[in-house]
Amino acid sequence: MPRPRAIPHSPVLPGDVRDFLAEQAPFLAGVAVQAPGGHGKSTVLRELARLHGAAGVTVIDHRLDRSAPRTPDSVLLVDDAHTLDADSLRGLRELLTGNRCRLVVAYRPWPRPAALAELADVLRRHGPPLVLGPFSEERTSALLTAVLGDATPATVRFVHAQTGGVPGHVDRLARALAGAPDHRRAVEAVDLPAAALAPFAAELDDAGPDVRRLLLAAASGVDLPLAVACALLGRTADELDAMHAAARAAGLLGPSGRLSPIVRHAVVAHSPTDLREGVWQRLAEIQLQRGVAALPVVRVLRRAGLPDAHLIGPLAAAADEVLADEPALAADLLAAAAAAGGRASPARWARAAALTGDLDAALRLADRALAEPDPAVRAEAAMVTAAALAHRGQLGRSADLYRWSDTDGAAAFAAIAATATGRPELLDAAADQPPAAPPTLLTSASVLMARGLRETLSGSPTAALSSLTQAAALLEPAGRAELVPDSPAALTAVVGLHCGEFDLGSSVLARAVQARVGGSLLTRRHRLLQAWIHMTRGQTAAAADILDATARHGTALEPRDQLFATALEVGVARRDSDLPALLRGWEQAREALMRHPVDLFTLLPLGEFTVAAARAGEPGLVREHLHEAHLLLDRLGNPPLWAAPLHWSSLHAAIVAEDETAAAKLVAALARVRHTRFGSAVAGAAESWWQVWHGVVELPAVETAARGLHAVGLPWDAARLAGQAAIRTADRRTMTTLLDYARLLQPKPDRPAAPDSEPAAARRSDRARDANPLTAREQEVADLVLAGLTYRQIGEKLFISAKTVEHHMARIRRRLGCASRSELLARLRSAA
Numbered sequence: 001m002p003r004p005r006a007i008p009h010s011p012v013l014p015g016d017v018r019d020f021l022a023e024q025a026p027f028l029a030g031v032a033v034q035a036p037g038g039h040g041k042s043t044v045l046r047e048l049a050r051l052h053g054a055a056g057v058t059v060i061d062h063r064l065d066r067s068a069p070r071t072p073d074s075v076l077l078v079d080d081a082h083t084l085d086a087d088s089l090r091g092l093r094e095l096l097t098g099n100r101c102r103l104v105v106a107y108r109p110w111p112r113p114a115a116l117a118e119l120a121d122v123l124r125r126h127g128p129p130l131v132l133g134p135f136s137e138e139r140t141s142a143l144l145t146a147v148l149g150d151a152t153p154a155t156v157r158f159v160h161a162q163t164g165g166v167p168g169h170v171d172r173l174a175r176a177l178a179g180a181p182d183h184r185r186a187v188e189a190v191d192l193p194a195a196a197l198a199p200f201a202a203e204l205d206d207a208g209p210d211v212r213r214l215l216l217a218a219a220s221g222v223d224l225p226l227a228v229a230c231a232l233l234g235r236t237a238d239e240l241d242a243m244h245a246a247a248r249a250a251g252l253l254g255p256s257g258r259l260s261p262i263v264r265h266a267v268v269a270h271s272p273t274d275l276r277e278g279v280w281q282r283l284a285e286i287q288l289q290r291g292v293a294a295l296p297v298v299r300v301l302r303r304a305g306l307p308d309a310h311l312i313g314p315l316a317a318a319a320d321e322v323l324a325d326e327p328a329l330a331a332d333l334l335a336a337a338a339a340a341g342g343r344a345s346p347a348r349w350a351r352a353a354a355l356t357g358d359l360d361a362a363l364r365l366a367d368r369a370l371a372e373p374d375p376a377v378r379a380e381a382a383m384v385t386a387a388a389l390a391h392r393g394q395l396g397r398s399a400d401l402y403r404w405s406d407t408d409g410a411a412a413f414a415a416i417a418a419t420a421t422g423r424p425e426l427l428d429a430a431a432d433q434p435p436a437a438p439p440t441l442l443t444s445a446s447v448l449m450a451r452g453l454r455e456t457l458s459g460s461p462t463a464a465l466s467s468l469t470q471a472a473a474l475l476e477p478a479g480r481a482e483l484v485p486d487s488p489a490a491l492t493a494v495v496g497l498h499c500g501e502f503d504l505g506s507s508v509l510a511r512a513v514q515a516r517v518g519g520s521l522l523t524r525r526h527r528l529l530q531a532w533i534h535m536t537r538g539q540t541a542a543a544a545d546i547l548d549a550t551a552r553h554g555t556a557l558e559p560r561d562q563l564f565a566t567a568l569e570v571g572v573a574r575r576d577s578d579l580p581a582l583l584r585g586w587e588q589a590r591e592a593l594m595r596h597p598v599d600l601f602t603l604l605p606l607g608e609f610t611v612a613a614a615r616a617g618e619p620g621l622v623r624e625h626l627h628e629a630h631l632l633l634d635r636l637g638n639p640p641l642w643a644a645p646l647h648w649s650s651l652h653a654a655i656v657a658e659d660e661t662a663a664a665k666l667v668a669a670l671a672r673v674r675h676t677r678f679g680s681a682v683a684g685a686a687e688s689w690w691q692v693w694h695g696v697v698e699l700p701a702v703e704t705a706a707r708g709l710h711a712v713g714l715p716w717d718a719a720r721l722a723g724q725a726a727i728r729t730a731d732r733r734t735m736t737t738l739l740d741y742a743r744l745l746q747p748k749p750d751r752p753a754a755p756d757s758e759p760a761a762a763r764r765s766d767r768a769r770d771a772n773p774l775t776a777r778e779q780e781v782a783d784l785v786l787a788g789l790t791y792r793q794i795g796e797k798l799f800i801s802a803k804t805v806e807h808h809m810a811r812i813r814r815r816l817g818c819a820s821r822s823e824l825l826a827r828l829r830s831a832a
Contacts, residue, residue: 607649
């Protein structure tokens, strides 16, 4: 028998297959070719027919010529043997065992009837079966080059990834790309041409309805454990195994049970819409019944293309899952459910909107929910409304709604809000109430907050802060899950600012920011209070940085936050002696004052506005607000902790306005709040200010008063008192001593630090610091220049003239050898 000639290079046959066909197959009486559909069985048979035909061997196609005589020198090629009946398979086996004909049989791995298994066993005696697998990326590249003429690496990667290397699918996609106007654009867009999907329609029809439903379930992308697949398809485990085997044998399902992208797109494109959506909707229902997390299922099915109208229940379930950690996502999911015609809980939706900071939507939705027949829904809606109104400064209305809602923590929050508006009658009951059943973190924290607030009215600041910090620690694990009118961390900071406990306030706020207590709604409040602590300490640059970051947030501030932000702006400007900025801020402050009623927790901004109004020459604009504040304090028994800072700010305003009568009353009022450490410091400073104002400068008294202010965290106030005393004394030695003391007390410049500035500073060597040619005073001036202050502002901070600052800068330039101001600034920044 003549030896067939070598097969020419074929791009669709891997090298090992070509070698087998050329070197072994022609000498074997029987050859088995096994592979799923689309893996090249028919191509192998065509190559063998061509090979043997070229060698003069008679080739018989079993499908086309069943009457041709079978001879030992002829080769019978049988494709799709798995579709033959048992008699035909037994006849083939007899041809081989009787040496009546050489035989090449191609078949899929499933179905495997007994007659086919017997035939395969006989074929295996003549040699191992030729098992065909998917292409490697190199073989995919070879086929693409043959079809497209040029295949870029990106095209190869795209085709191989989309097809999983299944040869028939690679060939389909390659030819579809060849027919596209610009196949590179399709590759870049990861867009499968319709022509590549069309041939799958017939294969899906041949696979049958059960396999199609299985493929649709796989096309959803949702994980399909055995129990889920059986429930979805209504089949037993054995029947499901048979369906998987059929899908794999057809080349539609990969060995791992997953679909390649091209098959997934084809299954979705060529399945009736009602069938596809029905399978996916049922899949979602089964997953929820099993208690599986709804969000991954929803995400996968929405990405697959299932309309939200079929996911209303899962959307609501997913929203409940993420409400605590991702309220914005929860709000979006509930909105999608509502838009699809579902009835999303307006109270839950309102809560999600509030936690994201969208109080307009929260109030609108909660108002709708208040009309619901379900008492639990109405109670939750009232709680949302109460919290939202508190952020908008309506604490009186908030207290009433909390009392009505009777939800977790409602009694304590109602008492806190009522107390802040001058109605403390609920506070004792809330602070002493027994733990709820069960005592949740929120309930326990709210009770501690009520106890802390009560201590600020009649107890000690230490006891108040102890209860409040405990409440803050309790609420931190809840993170952004709880919707509250105010956080215990914020209340701790406010109380700390009223009694000089700035370090504690900073620490508690930092933890609250990290834990995102109260979500984005309270994060801005926490950051603004951090800025307030910086400002009070005289660290105006740090305060301004936080204020700028808050402004860049992009969303409008709620009235309470706007009140603090505007007060920060004028407060920073006042401490930086920047009158134009103060006047600009005062214009906004007037509106902020009108939008927010006076309450106990906004006395600090009111104090700053009082001084700003005096500097702007419009003290009358805050007179009514101050009157309301004093009435509020009267109703609460004029607690020293809350009264002292407001009296202190009002005294500064009276001094600015040169209102001696008002100043005298305020000095007397401050003398009555000496009960606390902070009150004692500002009372002593008030008496010293009064004497200095009237030209009586006693060095020991001024130093003692300034030292007291510095000790309670008011270095800017302390330095200002010493500086003003120095200006007003006629004794030059006393003036010099007080100026030096004022400079010593003055807060250090606080330039914004770059993220890596601290490590860089730690790496700075002692030798480099020692080599600094500037004197201490020159370095102080340089730091202030880098902080962005003008010569005039620096002079006011250091209690020297602007001309003296100019002389210092000239000496600094000479010492550093800089020819211009820009060069000098660059040199100072590099040395900082």
